[in-house]
Amino acid sequence: MKAIGYVWRSSNPELAKRYFRESPGQERTHIHVRRLGSWHEQWPLLFRDYMRIHVEEHEPYVDLKRRLAARFQNDRVAYTTGKEDHLWQIIRRADRWAAATGWMSRVSDA
Numbered sequence: 001m002k003a004i005g006y007v008w009r010s011s012n013p014e015l016a017k018r019y020f021r022e023s024p025g026q027e028r029t030h031i032h033v034r035r036l037g038s039w040h041e042q043w044p045l046l047f048r049d050y051m052r053i054h055v056e057e058h059e060p061y062v063d064l065k066r067r068l069a070a071r072f073q074n075d076r077v078a079y080t081t082g083k084e085d086h087l088w089q090i091i092r093r094a095d096r097w098a099a100a101t102g103w104m105s106r107v108s109d110a
Helices: 039-053 055-071 076-101
Strands: 006-008 017-022 030-034
Touching: 030 039, 039 055, 039 076, 055 076
Parallel strands: none
Antiparallel strands: 006 017, 017 030
């Protein structure tokens, strides 16, 4: 990642996920590299697949993100914290959906 211009953010406390950002002066980019088979890999794939199928979940999530972005424009921690309850509600529904459908993670399409 370093060779192509990304900086590892070693201060990230999650050891099952590596977080990289753009080099200074470059377009803002966030890259998360997750350990294969870890919860940190499974969670975003389940979230992605559930949200693709459950379009009724989109508007409330987008509305929340917009409200939080306006309220916490310069406070990324507060913005992220403000999404937590909503995200856990979604992932609980996604988990029930996964159990009912036999969902299994596939290779990322990223």
